[in-house]
Amino acid sequence: MSNLRYLLAAIRKDIGRILKDPLGILLWLCMPVMVGVLVNLAFGGGDGETPTAELLIADEDNSLLSGLLTGGFGQGEMAELIHTRAVTRAEGEREIYRGRATALLVIPEGFGDSFLNGEQDTLSLLTNPSQTILPGIVEEILEIMTTGGGLLREFLGPQIDLIASGEETGEDLLADQTVAGMAVDINNLMEGAGTWLFPPAIAFQNISVDTTAVTEAETGMVAEEEKTLLWYFFPSLLTLLLIFSGMTFSSDIWEERRAGTLRRGLSVPFPMRWMILGKFLAASLIIVTVILMAAAFGRFVLNLPHYSWLAGALFLALTGATLVAGMTALQVLFRTERGASIVVMFFVMVMMFGGGSFFPLEAMPGFLQRIAVYLPNGWALTHYKSVIDGHSAAGELLLPAIILISVFILCWTFCSWQIARRWGSDPS
Amino acid sequence: MITVEDLHKSYGDTVAVDGITFTAEPGRIFGLLGPNGAGKTTSIDCIAGVHKPTSGRITVGEFDIVRNARQAKAQMGVVPQEVALYEEVSARENLHFWGGACGLKGATLKERATEVLELIGLIDRAEEAIKKYSGGMKRRLNFGCGIMHQPPVLLLDEPTVGIDPQSRVRLLDLVREQAAAGVTVLYTTHYMEEAEALCDEIAIIDHGTIHAQGSLEELRTLVGEKDMVRLTGTFDPGTVSRALSDNLPEVEIMESDEEALLVSMMDAAGNLVALLGVLHDTGAVLRETSVRRPSLETLFIKMTGKELRE
Structure with missing residues (x-):
């Protein structure tokens, strides 16, 4: 019993000593708080907004395809990352040289026709040298889009040729039979490609995501x-x-x-x-x-x-x-x-x-x-x-x-x- | 009462205490006088149960410090050489903790703390953190913590080191009061005058050994009536030794080297001219001469062959 009394006296004494020297406690409290604040700031926990790329587009083609390409930048999450503005080539170059935009994309006249006819054409991208990361992002996205376009041309070549031939013959509308035939062809193509484009793993992944969501709700994780x-x-x-x-x-x-x-x-x-x-x-x-x-x-x-x-x-x-x-x-x-x-x-x-x-x-x-x-x-x-x-x-x-x-x-x-x-x- | 019999304490190959024996009686102040490193603190630590003796026996009251440590320690109040207090808390809180550590509790503890604060003259500043205290006030509180549980045996290890003269006088009075109340006091010091003024019995200790022991009167008898004469200058020790033994055989050489000479002789004032004449004949060159009357210090020099310095 007396040992316990002595123990309590020792505890009381040391708590008294610690509390009467609050600077000591503050010092060891401050260090982790400082580290936390610094790391939070360093990893973007502050009030700064997510940087947005300013992409200027000079569409000299004004075709359906160039419209699809420029519209693609305004879809989904990409719209949060890239802000697009239509300009002429001259305006765009001026803006770039003044450092007011991230990049200028020039779609040359005849780009849509070249794509439909399977001919090679070139998109030019002028980037702002004073920026480092954002022009790179725009370039990457554009590369993905052009690669995707190339693949589309490869898979649906005959159907695109058919559309192109219609344009050449001056017919405004394709015949119902032709459209139906194209639909069947595209369906067959998708089914054939489905064996490797949509392997079972993707289907399984979708299912497993749903299941996990249910499990998390049930177990409290x-x-x-x-x-x-x-x-x-x-x-x-x-x-x-x-x-x-x-x-x-x-x-x-x-x-x-x-x-x-x-x-x-x-x-x-x-x-x-x-x-x-x-x-x-x-x-x-x-x-x-x-x-x-x-x-x-x-x-x-x-x-x-x-x-x-x-x-x-x-x-x-x-x-x-x-x-x-x-x-x-x-x-x-x-x-x-x-x-x-x-x-x-x-x-x-x-x-x-x-x-x-x-x-x-x-x-x-x-x-x-x-x-x-x-x-x-x-x-x-x-x-x-x-x-x-x-x-x-x-x-x-x-x-x-x-x-x-x-x-x-x-x-x-x-x-x-x-x-x-x-x-x-x-x-x- | 404290009884120390043939106490030895070694740390590895270093012998700190080499067979000391003494008894400290109730109501008396027993002094251990010696220079730094003489073995005083080690002796006190062994008696207080801080260190276990290598050999020998220590009894406090009727309890052996090794076999019945808890009971023996309960008999003792210890005032260490350091100001062993908690600076961040008040004098009262320090007294409460150390009083509690010696078994006091509840109302008794609180009343005794107030009593001690009055005794040591700190009642007005009892609630202040002691880091604001002067050195003398801290020393008094250090003493107060040692007497909280009114122990029958009090060990004081150089309690006046580094304090102002006024606080020293106050503290020595407090020690005398304890002895007058029947407490056995063991007091270590390297201040000669303190030992002379305070202690009823003194043991002169150096290199872990007691060289002389007894009351102040008994020790003075050991010194005899001889004065100490210290001379500095340039000497040839061999020639000086031969000249003194031939011409002044009653002069005893205590210390001798090429720059200093310490001798013991009767009626130094009357015989100084003769001494200086003999030294002059040896070719010695004198720079300074001092004569000291017989005292504890002369005994210390006689016993240990050196002066007592801090």
Whole structure:
């Protein structure tokens, strides 16, 4: 009973010390927040609009086909990426030289006829040299469209010839029999091509997408389209918070050693282990509070679709407590603060960059992902993400939590033994 | 009461304490006097249960510090050499924590903290974070934490290092009050005058060994009535040694090298001219001469062959 009273006094004392030095907490809170803001800005999370290419089109042909080509740029998602404007060749060139547009597409006179007659013709694209990415996008899209046109000419050659011959003979309308024959020919062609154009895999894929949608709704998993950059990055920020808290709280053992409070603690009737446990639990309580607040912020303010967020947050807090104990064990291995700082910083860096705390695990190369799960933060992050995206039930965190508690107890025992042995009273 | 019997403490090949034995009685102040690195702090650490002795036996009250560590520690209040306090929290919070660590609880703990704050003169600033305190105030609080549970044995390891004279006087008075109340006080210091002014019994320690032990009077008897004369200049140690033994056989050489000479002699003031004459005849060149009356310091020099410096 008196041991418990001493333990509570030690917890109260260390919480008091931590809260009376809020700058220390602010420092380890600020670092992950700063990283989060920077990454968000760097990956387009700011208010900037999606850049749009300004494509000028000089249609000198004015045929049905050139109309189809220019209209193609205004279809679907392409319309969001490319804004088109009809100009004359001279106007277009002027605009390009003034840097007011991305590219000028010139469709020469006779382009439609050349296509129908199977003759080669050339589309010219004049790009703005002051832009780098957008002209490339326009060029790629145009290339796809012309390749598609070439394929169409190849497959439907006889039918296109028939249309072209009608134009040549001056008949406005094709006879019903001719149209029916063309329809049958096109149908036969599509059926023949269907065996390799529409293989069973495509049909299967369509079905599987529908099935998955139903399964996700039933099991409560986060759908892939809901996983934004922030969804992937937020858990990493939480583990970054844990790493910094571990580093900050564990270095306090040097402060106690310098002050002589560890030596004094060794001369009181209670064993040193209770004083050390008090330190760890005080740090853990602060970590639990901060992680719960941060996780709730992510779930309810940022509206991140996190399942079992509370269990996940508590699991992360337990990871934080174990990191404090582990890093303290690392600190007391060294006789000088300088040596300990270098080694602890090394582990912090390895965990930050290799364990998915700085870059989300999903953004890391495969071999690094495989290594990451062997680092404490990467291991915790994997379990945490599995729960918040609904792949695992909260109860599945029980075994990892038992492992964490075991490691915590091991580190606590080692620290107490090492400090009582000589480390705590050695002033050197 | 503290009983230390043949205490040895080694760290690897380094011998820090080499077989010391003494007894500190209740109501008296026992001083361990020695320079830095003499083994004082290691001895206190062993007595306080911070370090386990390599061999020997330490008893505090009726409890052995190794076999009954918890009971023995409950008998002791320790005031370490460092200001072993938590700077971020107040004096009262420090007293509460260290008092609680020694078994006090509830209302008793709170009342005792107020009592101690009054005793050490910090009641007016009890709620302030102690990082705002002066060195002397911190030292007083350091002492206060050691006496929170009113221990029958008090260990003080150089408690006045680096404080102003006024705070030192105040602190020494507090130590005397503890002894007057029947507490066994073990006090380590390297300040000669502090030991002379405070301690009822003194052990002179160097290189982990006690060279002399007894009350101040007993130690003065050991020194005799001889004065110490220190001379600096240029000497030939061999020639000086022969000349003194031939002409002034009552003069005892304590230290001798080519630049300094330390001798012990009766009535130095009256015999100084004769001494200087002998030295002059050896070809010695003198730059400075000083005479010291018999004191604990002269005993220290006599016992250890060196002056006591910080």
